[in-house]
Amino acid sequence: MNVIEARGLAKAYGGRRVVDDFAMTVAAGDIYGFVGKNGAGKSTVMKMICGEVTPTAGEVALFGVPTGVGPAQGAPGEGDQARRIGVLIEQPGLLPNLTAYQNLQAKALAWGIVDGPARCEEVLRLVGLSGAGKQKVRGFSLGMRQRLGLALALLGNPDVLLLDEPFNGLDPEATRAMRNLIVRLAQTFGITVVISSHVLDQLDRMATRYGVIANGRMVREMSAEEVAAECGGSLRVRTADSPRALALLEEAYPAAAFRAEPGGTIVVSGDYDAEAVARTLAGAGQVVLEFSQDHRDIEDYFVALMEGGATHV
Amino acid sequence: MFNLMKSDLYRLVHGKMLWVVTVVVVALSILAAVAMYAVSSPEFLSMSASAMDMTVTACDDETAEGSAGGGERAGAESGGQSVPGASLGATADTAVETAEDAMEEAAEAGEGAAPGSASAELWALVEESPQALSEADFEGVSREMRTFATPADMLGDSVVSGGLLTLVVALVTALFCAQDFTTRFARNLVMDRRGRVRYYGGKIVLVGVLAAFFVAVVSLVSVVSFAAAGFTYGDMNSPADLLAFFGLTWLVVFAYGCSAAVIVWISRSAGAGVAWAIVVCSGFLGAMAGQVLLLLGTAVPWLGALEPWLLASCVQALGSNAGTLLSGPAAAPLTMVPVAVQVLLVGAIVAGLCSALALGVLRKRDV
Numbered sequence: 001m002n003v004i005e006a007r008g009l010a011k012a013y014g015g016r017r018v019v020d021d022f023a024m025t026v027a028a029g030d031i032y033g034f035v036g037k038n039g040a041g042k043s044t045v046m047k048m049i050c051g052e053v054t055p056t057a058g059e060v061a062l063f064g065v066p067t068g069v070g071p072a073q074g075a076p077g078e079g080d081q082a083r084r085i086g087v088l089i090e091q092p093g094l095l096p097n098l099t100a101y102q103n104l105q106a107k108a109l110a111w112g113i114v115d116g117p118a119r120c121e122e123v124l125r126l127v128g129l130s131g132a133g134k135q136k137v138r139g140f141s142l143g144m145r146q147r148l149g150l151a152l153a154l155l156g157n158p159d160v161l162l163l164d165e166p167f168n169g170l171d172p173e174a175t176r177a178m179r180n181l182i183v184r185l186a187q188t189f190g191i192t193v194v195i196s197s198h199v200l201d202q203l204d205r206m207a208t209r210y211g212v213i214a215n216g217r218m219v220r221e222m223s224a225e226e227v228a229a230e231c232g233g234s235l236r237v238r239t240a241d242s243p244r245a246l247a248l249l250e251e252a253y254p255a256a257a258f259r260a261e262p263g264g265t266i267v268v269s270g271d272y273d274a275e276a277v278a279r280t281l282a283g284a285g286q287v288v289l290e291f292s293q294d295h296r297d298i299e300d301y302f303v304a305l306m307e308g309g310a311t312h313v
Numbered sequence: 314m315f316n317l318m319k320s321d322l323y324r325l326v327h328g329k330m331l332w333v334v335t336v337v338v339v340a341l342s343i344l345a346a347v348a349m350y351a352v353s354s355p356e357f358l359s360m361s362a363s364a365m366d367m368t369v370t371a372c373d374d375e376t377a378e379g380s381a382g383g384g385e386r387a388g389a390e391s392g393g394q395s396v397p398g399a400s401l402g403a404t405a406d407t408a409v410e411t412a413e414d415a416m417e418e419a420a421e422a423g424e425g426a427a428p429g430s431a432s433a434e435l436w437a438l439v440e441e442s443p444q445a446l447s448e449a450d451f452e453g454v455s456r457e458m459r460t461f462a463t464p465a466d467m468l469g470d471s472v473v474s475g476g477l478l479t480l481v482v483a484l485v486t487a488l489f490c491a492q493d494f495t496t497r498f499a500r501n502l503v504m505d506r507r508g509r510v511r512y513y514g515g516k517i518v519l520v521g522v523l524a525a526f527f528v529a530v531v532s533l534v535s536v537v538s539f540a541a542a543g544f545t546y547g548d549m550n551s552p553a554d555l556l557a558f559f560g561l562t563w564l565v566v567f568a569y570g571c572s573a574a575v576i577v578w579i580s581r582s583a584g585a586g587v588a589w590a591i592v593v594c595s596g597f598l599g600a601m602a603g604q605v606l607l608l609l610g611t612a613v614p615w616l617g618a619l620e621p622w623l624l625a626s627c628v629q630a631l632g633s634n635a636g637t638l639l640s641g642p643a644a645a646p647l648t649m650v651p652v653a654v655q656v657l658l659v660g661a662i663v664a665g666l667c668s669a670l671a672l673g674v675l676r677k678r679d680v
Binding site: 047051052053054087089090091092093094095096097098102105106107109110111112152 | 316317319320323324327328329492496497498499500501502508677679
């Protein structure tokens with residue numbers, strides 16, 4: 001079941017479309033890595049999904065129900081769909097003069113959460129802040145604030161979490177703690193997580209699906225396996241007779257992808273076996289001038305996709 | 314909507330702002346009673362009368378000199394107060410009249426400072442025969458000054474007219490509403506447009522609760538403080554009179570609070586809200602606008618007739634007619650409605666406009 005479906009989504013500010021004809025599909029149980037450059041429109045999309053920002057065009061369906069129909073995205077306390085989404089977009093909205101517990105209790109009251117005090121204690125424990133519940137938020141570190149922001153997002157017992165740059169400003173230890181917490185929430189409680197981040201190696205360690213946004217449009221959605229396959233590596237081959245070599249390889253490995261670069265180098269990617277390729281070339285009497293394997297960095301891969309998207313618009 | 318209001322009340326009760334402001338308001342209310350007690354004491358009255366006596370003597374002397382000098386040098390000063398026109402070569406007769414005018418003004422000022430007309434009588438006595446005043450006279454006047462016509466009149470004078478109540482509620486409202494945006498806490502609460510309607514609705518109800526809270530606190534503290542200071546009442550208001558007074562007081566305070574909230578929601582700035590509270594909700598700008606309208610009214614009468622329909626003028630009218638809101642004569646120009654109806658109309662229109670703006674227009678704006 002798809003928990004989030006966006007189609008033809010657009011948002012214009014002052015006549016300029018920051019998101020345009022955007023489509024997105026998030027299935028239940030996904031940890032969805034939402035990747036894009038600064039200003040690509042990630043936060044705006046997330047705000048439109050949770051209803052914080054009204055789309056200029058297009059529609060969002062949550063749990064199969066289009067927003068604006070029935071109780072979908074109703075006000076806190078009434079619309080069941082709204083309660084099923086927990087949001088941490090940009091900085092967490094915290095009241096510095098109140099304690100962590102009081103921040104949670106203020107939201108629990110606003111949402112009409114039954115047995116609010118117990119739920120507040122529970123989410124504080126969940127994010128590892130039970131010992132800091134009585135401390136004023138003013139004195140919290142950035143990591144503690146992010147964790148409290150996550151606790152606020154979890155308060156309504158959501159089925160989906162929208163997290164925008166949750167690793168921003170965190171030190172390596174806090175980043176690891178946050179990542180482990182997100183994975184635990186997804187695995188233990190079955191929460192679907194949409195997470196936007198620039199920290200691609202963190203996403204790489206937990207995302208099950210990816211979406212790449214560039215200039216307000218979705219460039220591509222893919223599974224983690226697809227990303228792994230496409231980043232899995234490539235083979236660079238240069239022979240004395242490149243056109244002949246390319247024809248030989250295309251015939252021998254129809255499942256692999258080939259790209260001829262200027263200078264005669266052939267880049268083989270996808271489903272191939274380097275040793276078999278070497279044997280094929282030797283068997284055909286090709287004089288091999290270069291034979292090397294490249295392992296593509298996930299960062300390079302996504303940057304290439306984002307750059308591709310940039311030229312697309 | 315009421316869940317959001319409960320959340321707001323929780324935040325107010327667990328925060329410092331409400332309590333700090335309440336302590337300040339209570340202190341100011343007690344201070345007002347103490348100041349009134351001091352001003353109405355026989356010792357202060359005696360001291361003021363002596364000063365007045367000296368002023369009268371000075372005026373008389375200068376008037377005599379002015380007459381002797383053929384009116385070339387008019388009695389230009391009265392009790393340190395410069396008299397307009399005196400330096401422009403007024404005649405001796407004019408100088409005498411001017412000095413008398415100044416005396417009358419001083420007497421009126423004395424009358425205005427006291428809850429009753431006793432001080433005016435005192436100043437009349439000072440003018441006629443200052444030497445004849447005894448300690449018993451001052452004690453009598455003091456007793457009279459310490460007797461308000463009714464409790465509503467006391468509250469009207471001490472609580473409503475000054476503009477402190479409207480200022481305080483508007484300030485708290487502005488700071489609290491702005492906090493939702495400066496801390497981004499509103500993002501935890503608000504979802505789509507329907508959520509925003511409930512958000513703004515909850516806040517408007519909260520302004521009403523704040524207005525009721527501060528009206529109750531200030532009234533209670535004032536009643537207790539004035540009673541402790543020995544002030545009494547000539548008569549008691551009927552329950553209907555008290556209900557009308559408190560209801561209308563709440564309405565104007567609520568209307569000003571709503572206006573401050575709307576300014577914050579439009580500007581998303583605490584500074585703009587605080588500035589609005591200080592300049593507008595204190596009655597300062599309203600008083601200035603009223604004077605301008607009255608001035609323009611000399612040339613265009615209908616403009617002058619608008620002055621009583623300003624919210625600030627309604628607050629003043631409410632303060633000065635607190636005890637006779639239901640029995641008072643029709644006073645407001647244009648429609649000739651009684652003060653109570655005038656205040657009700659203006660307060661309801663302002664509060665209604667603010668609510669309509671928030672629920673109809675501002676809800677369309679993204680949080």
